[in-house]
Amino acid sequence: MGDHRHITIVTDFYHLESVASGAVFNVTAAVSFLLVAIFSLMAIKKTEYKKVLGVWLTIIGAVPLIALFSSKMWISSLGGFPAIGAGQGVIKYFALLSVGLLILLPHLDKTIQKFIAAFPVILVLLWIGGMKFTELEAKGIESLVNTSPLMSWMYKIWDVQTTSDLIGVYDLIAMALVIAAIFKRQFLLPAVLMSGAVFVVTQTFLFTAEGAFSAETILSTTGHFLIKDLWFIANLVCLWKLSEAES
Structure with missing residues (x-):
């Protein structure tokens, strides 16, 4: 996964930095996305996996998005919100959250x-x-x-x-x-x-x-x-x- 600043900011926001190293969170993120790929393939074959995929996408999308409340996501020199810094990568998680919600709320x-x-x-x-x-x-x-x-x-x-x-x-x-x-x-x-x-x-x-x-x-x-x-x-x-x- 490499060194991703937004992952560090997210883990800092949840005060998880003292629990595990950045490498652990990088691996966790990598495994999470691999599971999305696996659930997506399984959902093509068996529709019962669609709900699992929807739940997982919603979780993966929501966790980093909540961390947008961290002041570190914004460019303080430009007055903070809405001048976005590290949050540029994080707001893209709205896309995953959207697909997850559409799967879970078809009616x-x-x-x-x-x-x-x-x-x-x-x-x-x-x-x-x-x-x-x-x-x-x-x-x-x-x-x-x-x-x-x-x-x-x-x-x-x-x-x-x-x-x-x-x-x-x-x-x-x-x-x-x-x-x-x-x-x-x-x-x-x-x-x-x-x-x-x-x-x-x-x-x-x-x-x-x-x-x-x-x-x-x-x-x-x-x-x-x-x-x-x-x-x-x-x-x-x-x-x-x-x-x-x-x-």
């Missing part, structure tokens, strides 16, 4: 289910998209954008901050379409295409960004952060399926 009103499916996508596009308008985030993504054949051209036209602002505008438009898609199916396709493109492009950074892979752990901390965006694609698939069921 909810379809509009509520669609909101649960869409909420993590809306949240991350609003939050991280909004952060793009700050100098800190603009400089923070520069090294990633610079390596991308899909996005590096932007720096040849605009400066670092303007490029980041434009990415932020794109994120917010995609977010607005996702919200609209909850209520109007005609917005579903553009919403999924625009927001899905955000998460697909993120995956290309795995192969272009320096240090995304680690010889010791396959994926580095950066790699883990990037690959978590696949969770949001699962949310979009859920939103699509729920919308299809209504038609």
